[in-house]
Amino acid sequence: MECHDTPYDALETRSADQREAEFWKALRLTAAHAKANASAWADRLREIEPEELTGRDALARIPVLRKSELLALQRASCERGGDVFAGHATVGWTTQQPHRATALRVFSSPGPIYEPQGSGIDPWRMARALHAAGLRPGELLHNSFSYHFTPAGAMLEGGAHRLGCTVFPAGIGQTELQVQALADLGAHCYGGTPSFLGILVDRAQALGIALPRLTKALISGEALNSALRERLDAANITALQCYASADVGLIAFETRERNGLLIDESVLIEILDPNNRPVPDGEVGEVVVTVLNSAYPLIRFGTGDLSSIVPESRHTPLSCGRTQLRIAGWMGRADQATKVRGLFVHPHQIQDVLKRHPEVRWARLEVSQRDGEDQMQLICVSEVASPNLAQALQQTMRDLTKLRAEVTWQSSENWLQNAPTISDLRARPSSQAQADG
Secondary structure, three states: OOOOOOOOOHHHHOOHHHHHHHHHHHHHHHHHHHHHHOHHHHHHOOOOOHHHOOOHHHHOOOOOEEHHHHHHHHHHHHHOOOOOOOOOOOEEOOOOOOOOEEOOEEEEEOOOEEEEEOOOOOOOOOHHHHHHOOOOOOOEEEEOOOOOOOOHHHHHHHHHHHOOOEEEEOOOOOHHHHHHHHHHHOOOEEEEOHHHHHHHHHHHHHHOOOOOOOOEEEEOOOOOOHHHHHHHHHOOOEEEEEEEEOOOEEEEEEOOOOOOEEEOOOEEEEEEOOOOOEOOOOOOEEEEEEEOOOOOOOOOEEEEEEEOEOHHHHOOOOOOOOOOOEEOOOOOEOOOOEEEOOEEEOHHHHHHHHHHOOOEEEEEEEEEEEOOEEEEEEEEEEOOOOHHHHHHHHHHHHHHHOOOOEEEEOOHHHOOOOOOOEEEOOOOOOHHHHHHO
């Protein structure tokens, strides 16, 4: 596919040597700030001085901080009445827990795990991905990411404002009202999950409502399967993926060449095996991220996501001139946590369900996909199974995960004792499918 895109700025066309030198210089400043102003980073960096961070060998001396570990540290700190960020942020609030600067917002993602918002219009750096998706100054973004609890809606809105765009804060749900707004306002670009975009397109067609201006989309939160991409292409919507998280912000994004996801210019990615050793380009491993963010300085943050480096990106730039390394896209999870409709579901949340309902002996979660939409099924064993108990379990799942789950019952004789707490039965796209769509 010919590329009609242009780079966002000169950072995207730097040589590899220039990019490396400038990243390490910036990281030394970020690490020094973190060590001086965040207690957890003072501890994690006690064996290394920031000025020693001159390359990947030095960086490897810092222990990997995995998302599951950060979640546990935050929960323990909250139980002690301490800092909700467990000492990993340099921003916060209140005089009882002094910080160098005040956080603009604090968000709660499923877990719960808390994330601060730093200063600036676009602290998550989403403008770069929106630009690659084709959004230009003066256009309208229809933002269907959630605006409450999690930062997804704010993340995309900040990027759009950085580009000089207007945002319709649609949030989630209310499908027919969203279709009407798309038609009335003439949005140029959609932001949200791919499955919900498919739902909106289908509903518009069923209602006989044309959406001629909606020709581009930036999607995230779920893997985009080839069937849905073909449906969107047929509707004249070019949907490009971005890989982002509430903790890190933008990690990587797709261009119109659809040849892997470019790593963000403020991010360094390592692809590691289970022993925290780098794997060769093209091989699958866990995505470990280091981000230049003075407010929330995550250094060697283990996302739990699997991907690989696209080998050719080491030496061959994209035709649009971008020179950054590319990853193949999301290729599954390294742990049992999984992302459903853009939100993480963790094994401990299923255990929390059991704590709230002691009449349920065992429970596990299966995640599948039907007609392009994620589905959750909570499989339970109980001696007092009933429709009322199933309804109560559904409500508890919604309270804990913000997602809906069907409840089914199984006899204790048929229970698989060694089955994982969460089973993801969705087909995992190969690196080629992710790259070429």
